[in-house]
Structures are given as C-alpha cells and as structure tokens.
Amino acid sequence: xxxxxxxSAILAAAERLYADRGxxxxxxxxxxxxxNVNLAAVNYHFGSKDELIxxxxxxxxxxxxxxxxxxxxxxxxxxxxxxxxxxxxxxxxGPTLRGCLGPENQRSTAARFMIRASIExxxxxxxxxxxxxxxxxxxxxxxxxxxxxxxxxxxxxxxxFALAMAHHTIRESERLTKLSDGKCDLDDxxxxxxxxxxxxxxxxxxxxTEAKTPSKVAAR
Amino acid sequence: xxxxxxxSAILAAAERLYADRGxxxxxxxxxxxxxNVNLAAVNYHFGSKDELIxxxxxxxxxxxxxxxxxxxxxxxxxxxxxxxxxxxxxxxxGPTLRGCLGPENQRSTAARFMIRASIExxxxxxxxxxxxxxxxxxxxxxxxxxxxxxxxxxxxxxxxFALAMAHHTIRESERLTKLSDGKCDLDDxxxxxxxxxxxxxxxxxxxxTEAKTPSKVAAR
DNA sequence: TTGCAATTCAAACACTTGTATGAAACTATC
DNA sequence: GATAGTTTCATACAAGTGTTTGAATTGCAA
Numbered sequence: 001x002x003x004x005x006x007x008s009a010i011l012a013a014a015e016r017l018y019a020d021r022g023x024x025x026x027x028x029x030x031x032x033x034x035x036n037v038n039l040a041a042v043n044y045h046f047g048s049k050d051e052l053i054x055x056x057x058x059x060x061x062x063x064x065x066x067x068x069x070x071x072x073x074x075x076x077x078x079x080x081x082x083x084x085x086x087x088x089x090x091x092x093x094g095p096t097l098r099g100c101l102g103p104e105n106q107r108s109t110a111a112r113f114m115i116r117a118s119i120e121x122x123x124x125x126x127x128x129x130x131x132x133x134x135x136x137x138x139x140x141x142x143x144x145x146x147x148x149x150x151x152x153x154x155x156x157x158x159x160x161f162a163l164a165m166a167h168h169t170i171r172e173s174e175r176l177t178k179l180s181d182g183k184c185d186l187d188d189x190x191x192x193x194x195x196x197x198x199x200x201x202x203x204x205x206x207x208x209t210e211a212k213t214p215s216k217v218a219a220r
Numbered sequence: 221x222x223x224x225x226x227x228s229a230i231l232a233a234a235e236r237l238y239a240d241r242g243x244x245x246x247x248x249x250x251x252x253x254x255x256n257v258n259l260a261a262v263n264y265h266f267g268s269k270d271e272l273i274x275x276x277x278x279x280x281x282x283x284x285x286x287x288x289x290x291x292x293x294x295x296x297x298x299x300x301x302x303x304x305x306x307x308x309x310x311x312x313x314g315p316t317l318r319g320c321l322g323p324e325n326q327r328s329t330a331a332r333f334m335i336r337a338s339i340e341x342x343x344x345x346x347x348x349x350x351x352x353x354x355x356x357x358x359x360x361x362x363x364x365x366x367x368x369x370x371x372x373x374x375x376x377x378x379x380x381f382a383l384a385m386a387h388h389t390i391r392e393s394e395r396l397t398k399l400s401d402g403k404c405d406l407d408d409x410x411x412x413x414x415x416x417x418x419x420x421x422x423x424x425x426x427x428x429t430e431a432k433t434p435s436k437v438a439a440r
Numbered sequence: 441t442t443g444c445a446a447t448t449c450a451a452a453c454a455c456t457t458g459t460a461t462g463a464a465a466c467t468a469t470c
Numbered sequence: 471g472a473t474a475g476t477t478t479c480a481t482a483c484a485a486g487t488g489t490t491t492g493a494a495t496t497g498c499a500a
Contacts, residue, residue, distance in 0.1 A: 183373050
C-alpha cells in the first residue's frame with residue numbers, strides 16, 4: 001500500500017487544475033508540477049491520463065448518485081413505497097445543483113470540477129456518463145409509481161426535461177447571469193432547485209398532453 | 221477570387237468529418253485527405269484550423285438565428301407588435317430542433333455538425349456562442365411584451381428553461397431513446413417542439429411561482 | 441544488516457499536432 | 471507569349487503530447 005501520498009497529491013492537483021482551466025489545456029506535466037511529483041508517477045499510479053480523469057469523475061459522481069438515491073429512498077419509505085412527484089424530482093436534481101452552484105467564491109474544487117465535466121465532455125467522462133442509464137431508470141420507476149396514470153412516454157419526457165433544466169442551468173450559469181444582468185440569482189441554490197422542480201412537476205402533471213401535429217394543430 | 225473550389229472542398233470535408241467523428245480526433249491531415257487538397261491549403265485559405273471551425277459554425281448558426289428572427293418578426297407583426305408566448309417560444313426553439321433532430325438517416329451533414337458542436341464545445345465555438353447574448357435579448361424583449369405582468373426574473377428563467385430543454389434534448393437524444401426503449405420518438409420533430417413549447421409556456425404563465433423552500437422565505 | 445519489493449526519478453522515446461517556407465504550377469492580363 | 475498575381479505542393483519545422491524505461495532510492499520484514 002505504501003504512502004499513498006503521491007497518489008492523492010496527484011488527484012488533488014489534477015482536480016484543481018481541471019476545475020480552473022478545463023481539460024483542454026492541462027497537461028500531465030502541469031499536473032505533476034502542481035503536485036510536486038515526478039512525471040512518471042501518473043502512469044505508475046493510474047495507468048494513464050484517461051484513467052486518472054475517469055477516477056476523478058467517478059468518485060464525484062457516485063457521491064452525487066448516492067445522495068440522490070438516499071433522498072429518493074427516504075421519501076419512498078416515508079410514503080409507503082410511493083413518494084410525491086415533487087419530492088422525487090427534488091431528489092433527482094437537488095444534489096447535482098447543490099453540488100455545482102452556490103456562491104462562486106465558496107464553491108468547492110469538486111463542484112468546479114463537475115461543472116467543467118458537464119461543459120467539456122472529454123472521452124473518458126463520456127464513457128462513464130453512458131453507464132448512468134441504470135441509475136436513471138430507478139428514478140423513472142419511482143416517477144411511474146407516483147403518477148400511475150401517466151404514460152411511460154410522458155414520464156421519460158418529464159425526466160428528460162428535469163435533467164435538461166438542471167444541467168443546462170449549471171452549464172450556462174455564467175451566461176444566464178450576464179443575460180439577466182444579475183437579476184437571476186444563481187447563488188440561491190434552493191431557489192433554483194425549487195424552480196426546476198416546479199416546472200418539471202407541471203410538465204408531468206399538466207392535463208393529458210395529446211401530443212400530435214404534422215402541419216400544426218390547435219389545442220394542447 | 222479564383223476557383224474557390226479548394227476552399228469549399230475543405231469546408232465540406234471538414235463539416236462531414238467533424239459531424240461523423242467529432243472535433244476531438246479529426247486532424248488537419250484528415251481533412252485535407254478527405255478533400256483531396258494539400259495540407260497547406262487550410263492555412264492558406266482560412267488562416268488557421270480554429271478559423272476554419274469558426275467559419276463552419278458561424279455559417280450554420282447565423283442561418284438558424286435568421287430563421288428564428290424571421291419567425292419571431294412575422295409573429296409580432298401579425299399580432300400588432302405583440303405575439304402570443306407560445307409562438308415566441310416556437311420561434312426560439314423550433315429552428316434549432318428542426319435543424320438537429322429528425323430521422324437520423326436523412327439528417328443533413330449540417331445538422332450532425334451542429335449536434336457535435338453542441339456536445340463538444342471546442343474553444344473557437346465557445347467564443348462565438350458567447351456573442352449570442354444580444355440575439356437572445358431580442359427574444360427576452362418579445363417575451364416581456366407578451367407577458368407584461370411577469371417579472372424580468374421569471375422571463376429570463378423561462379427563456380433559460382426553454383433553451384435548456386431544446387439543447388439538452390438534442391445533446392442527449394441518443395440517451396433518451398435508449399432510456400425510454402425507443403418510446404420517445406425523437407424523429408417526430410414537431411412533437412418534440414410542441415412538448416418543449418408547452419412546458420416552457422407553463423413555466424412562464426403558471427400562477428405566480430412562489431419558489432420557496434424549507435427554511436426559506438415566502439413571497440417573491 | 442540483508443534482501444526484496446514498492447516507489448521515485450531523470451531521461452528519452454515515439455508520435456502527432458498545427459503551422460511556415462519557398463519553389464513550382466497555374467491563370468489571366470496586357 | 472511574357473508578366474504578375476494566385477494558388478498549390480512537398481517538405482520541414484518546432485513544439486508539445488502521453489508513455490516507457492531502467493536505474494536509483496526508499497521502506498519494511500526477516
């Protein structure tokens with residue numbers, strides 16, 4: 001096992017650099033310089049650069065996913081196997097938003113790293129994200145239980161839109177601040193969560209959507 | 221002026237390759253091979269690789285933006301300077317969705333290129349996207365005119381969520397198809413547009429959203 | 441201490457990348 | 471058909487990349 005010191009120094013330095021400057025222009029040499037270790041240490045301890053990035057990302061994302069499931073499970077148990085849709089959605093988007101937004105100066109390295117990861121989408125990270133489907137299925141299941149009258153299609157679209165609003169808000173938080181002249185306060189995380197949950201809930205519960213329309217129709 | 225043939229051969233080849241394989245692993249040498257031109261031609265005609273990418277992206281995105289504004293303007297003129305919010309949102313997300321979704325086998329190179337651009341986000345493209353704010357302001361203005369009672373904050377959040385749903389659906393269309401076992405039909409573009417517009421409209425018109433949370437305040 | 445494995449290190453390796461050069465091949469004008 | 475301006479081409483350049491190597495060093499157990 002040995003000291004392990006080098007290993008974690010690399011992880012910390014890499015996360016910091018990626019968070020600050022993005023994956024695009026951080027080289028192994030930058031990382032080992034920041035960590036004060038030898039260049040070969042990365043390959044010795046992690047095998048390759050991609051595996052280092054992957055380890056950083058999985059560590060953070062399993063933490064988020066665990067938190068999500070914890071909230072979901074607690075809610076369903078309390079409701080006797082069926083939780084209100086708002087609470088489910090809250091469990092879905094809350095941990096992610098809470099982990100990535102908030103006052104910039106007190107944003108953790110981990111948070112800033114995850115923002116980068118959601119913006120730049122480098123190969124090793126994409127590979128991991130693709131395995132996230134099973135995790136989402138659990139939420140789809142809970143949502144189905146909460147809204148037994150709703151069609152599967154509507155459930156999936158609602159799930160998709162909830163994630164859309166959360167992730168896009170994270171990715172484009174800077175632009176939204178600029179566009180709104182600071183009127184949209186992204187530091188008030190709980191307000192953001194509430195907005196996303198509210199809209200997603202409406203999307204899922206609004207009167208039967210009869211979606212159809214080639215050349216355009218009338219009502220909805 | 222000259223033949224111009226080389227120039228457009230490069231543009232076409234680059235767009236095709238980027239669409240198929242992403243920005244990550246397409247080199248200048250790949251492009252010139254595909255276009256059957258000399259390596260130096262890219263720098264001769266475009267100055268640099270980044271400028272080539274930028275030209276590809278601006279060409280496509282000003283086309284989309286023009287279409288958006290065309291729809292918006294038509295709607296506002298018809299309504300005497302004030303268009304229904306659904307129509308505004310339709311003008312905002314319709315062209316983008318229509319340009320990027322649809323049956324995969326008949327998806328244009330341009331569409332596939334724009335999907336890549338929305339997924340990978342390479343520096344020259346990011347730079348251009350940052351200048352899109354002025355364009356969005358026009359939509360914010362139209363939305364404000366359509367919903368004069370609504371606060372600016374709500375308008376901006378609604379705009380943000382509309383774009384979120386459209387872009388995220390494009391970016392993650394593959395995953396949504398897989399997650400829903402094909403039940404969500406992303407080839408029916410008009411249905412997707414209708415769904416996005418519907419939810420965004422609800423977000424913008426629903427009774428005063430009192431976004432609030434656990435130990436947080438009441439009013440808004 | 442001795443021995444052996446785990447770790448660190450400097451150096452080099454093997455490639456790929458975008459870009460620059462300068463001569464050659466065109467093209468059109470007079 | 472000579473000239474001037476464009477455009478093409480083969481080639482070289484310079485820099486940066488992740489990875490490998492093999493020897494030195496360290497840490498620990500017998």
